[in-house]
Amino acid sequence: MLRALPGVRGETTAQAETLLSGLAVVEAVGYAELLPEAARVLxxxxxxxxxxxxxxxxxxxxxxxDADIWSHDRDFAGTGWPSWSNANLLRALESA
Structure with a gap:
């Protein structure tokens, strides 16, 4: 699907497809019992x-x-859970 978009480089679509292949939709019922504690922590x-x-x-x-959070939302700071902005994630990946 991505390869059909005009003006998008093949390398870019390959990278996007690799990222998207690792994504999964989590049903709300899967994390429902964690919501009250997550709300309290936030x-x-x-x-x-x-x-x-x-x-x-x-x-x-x-x-x-057991995953880090990738977001520009500063509300995750102070939760005790790892969160990354684009800039911080790029810096970390470049130095790895």
Missing amino acids: SDAVASRNGSASDAHVLACAWLL
Whole structure:
């Protein structure tokens, strides 16, 4: 599908297809029991300080899958769970 897009380089589509092949959709029922704790942790996180728990599903999925979070949302700072912005992730990958 990506290869049919005009103006997109073959290397770019190959990289995108590699990334997308590793993605899986997580059913809400899979992380539902983690949501209350994720909401509590987010509402107490220093970075947000606004009590927002709107991203609790993201944190709950990260816990479920033992995966880092890739986001520019600063609300994950202070949760005790690894999160990466594009810039920080690129720097880490370049130095690896």
